Amino acid sequence: MQRIREARLVNGTTTPYVELDRAAWSRLAASTPLPLTAEDVERLRGLSDEIDLTEVREVYLPLTRLLNLYVRATSALHQATQTFLTSEPPHPGKPGEPDVNGGTGTNGGAAPAAGRTPFVIGIAGSVAVGKSTVARLLRELLARWPDHPRVSLVTTDGFLLPNAELERRGLLQRKGFPESYDQRALLRFVVAVKSGVPVVTAPVYSHLKYDIVPDKRLEVHAPDILLIEGLNVLQPARAHEDGRRGLAVSDFFDFSIYLDASPVDVREWYVKRFLALRETAFREEESYFRRYADLSHAEAVERACRLWDTINGPNLERNVQPTRGRARLVLHKGADHSVTRVRLRKI
Numbered sequence: 001m002q003r004i005r006e007a008r009l010v011n012g013t014t015t016p017y018v019e020l021d022r023a024a025w026s027r028l029a030a031s032t033p034l035p036l037t038a039e040d041v042e043r044l045r046g047l048s049d050e051i052d053l054t055e056v057r058e059v060y061l062p063l064t065r066l067l068n069l070y071v072r073a074t075s076a077l078h079q080a081t082q083t084f085l086t087s088e089p090p091h092p093g094k095p096g097e098p099d100v101n102g103g104t105g106t107n108g109g110a111a112p113a114a115g116r117t118p119f120v121i122g123i124a125g126s127v128a129v130g131k132s133t134v135a136r137l138l139r140e141l142l143a144r145w146p147d148h149p150r151v152s153l154v155t156t157d158g159f160l161l162p163n164a165e166l167e168r169r170g171l172l173q174r175k176g177f178p179e180s181y182d183q184r185a186l187l188r189f190v191v192a193v194k195s196g197v198p199v200v201t202a203p204v205y206s207h208l209k210y211d212i213v214p215d216k217r218l219e220v221h222a223p224d225i226l227l228i229e230g231l232n233v234l235q236p237a238r239a240h241e242d243g244r245r246g247l248a249v250s251d252f253f254d255f256s257i258y259l260d261a262s263p264v265d266v267r268e269w270y271v272k273r274f275l276a277l278r279e280t281a282f283r284e285e286e287s288y289f290r291r292y293a294d295l296s297h298a299e300a301v302e303r304a305c306r307l308w309d310t311i312n313g314p315n316l317e318r319n320v321q322p323t324r325g326r327a328r329l330v331l332h333k334g335a336d337h338s339v340t341r342v343r344l345r346k347i
């Protein structure tokens with residue numbers, strides 16, 4: 001049975017959200033074609049993350065349809081600003097007379113076509129919730145729509161301060177907390193991409209080395225869509241000492257997604273992934289966690305739980321989860337990683 005529920009506060013006031021169960025959400029894919037194979041999905045899936053073609057069809061296809069509608073509508077909105085800025089004001093007509101600009105983006109041919117402004121999508125959520133899989137999947141799915149073939153993906157870990165700097169500031173045990181990022185550099189990056197700068201570069205983080213890779217940059221070439229994935233992308237701007245507030249990266253999002261799950265489940269996924277990494281990445285010569293490769297099972301579980309309980313768990317509770325209400329869309333995952341319900345901001 002289809003369930004689309006207009007969430008209501010206890011006193012009966014409507015909220016800005018609409019909640020859908022999985023069945024109702026999946027029907028909204030309408031006739032959107034599925035452009036990926038099971039092999040594609042396997043390639044995009046992160047370690048210890050679980051996702052298959054059914055999940056893509058039922059959860060991510062409707063999402064790409066919604067995003068495609070948003071991209072088109074947002075482009076029309078940018079065109080409106082461009083028209084306002086570059087065309088002659090209309091002659092005031094008699095009351096009730098239509099505006100000569102008529103919403104068509106022209107004024108006797110005076111308005112030039114607007115430059116394309118990349119559509120920016122933020123993807124937030126806890127460590128180990130599966131953000132990178134969702135981001136990679138959306139990149140592939142969105143790039144297959146003819147209206148926006150160029151989709152770039154950037155993760156905010158590239159904007160973490162290098163370990164040496166974190167150590168200097170006493171923040172090594174707070175990696176992933178808002179203060180562990182170069183937020184100004186991240187903001188400058190997003191503004192440059194959004195302004196249409198032809199090539200913008202971002203620093204690169206290595207999970208293997210647990211640090212920023214010196215002298216390596218990721219290049220972003222004027223995409224149609226930019227996906228920005230990271231723990232803290234929905235943070236509002238912090239107040240300066242004098243009380244002023246600047247802009248935050250989230251101020252430049254055209255759409256945002258919060259990937260949600262119970263903190264108990266995410267902790268379990270983190271520990272499971274840590275155990276899987278012990279058999280794989282941790283064994284590599286250059287892995288920062290090389291010393292964890294030879295831990296016994298019990299020691300590895302203890303170590304992963306400690307990392308979670310001292311860094312990622314508190315960060316989730318204090319900084320990440322409080323930003324959930326700012327997201328345009330919340331995808332809630334159940335214990336088996338499948339999305340069980342969806343919340344969309346409708347106004």
Ligand SMILES: Nc1ncnc2c1ncn2[C@@H]1O[C@H](COP(=O)(O)OP(=O)(O)O)[C@@H](O)[C@H]1O
Binds near residue numbers: 129130131208273289
């Ligand atoms: N120590 C590590 N060594 C190698 N890869 C890692 C390590 N920790 C995390 N990863 C990988 O980095 C990616 C990002 O992880 P994370 O930031 O926890 O976000 P999420 O799980 O939400 O995608 C995942 O694909 C994960 O498998």
Ligand SMILES: CC(C)(COP(=O)(O)O)[C@@H](O)C(=O)NCCC(=O)O
Binds near residue numbers: 175229230232307311
């Ligand atoms: C690198 C991360 C902060 C994630 O960064 P993000 O891309 O979400 O900005 C996180 O994966 C991490 O390493 N946290 C530190 C504690 C730990 O080792 O799990």
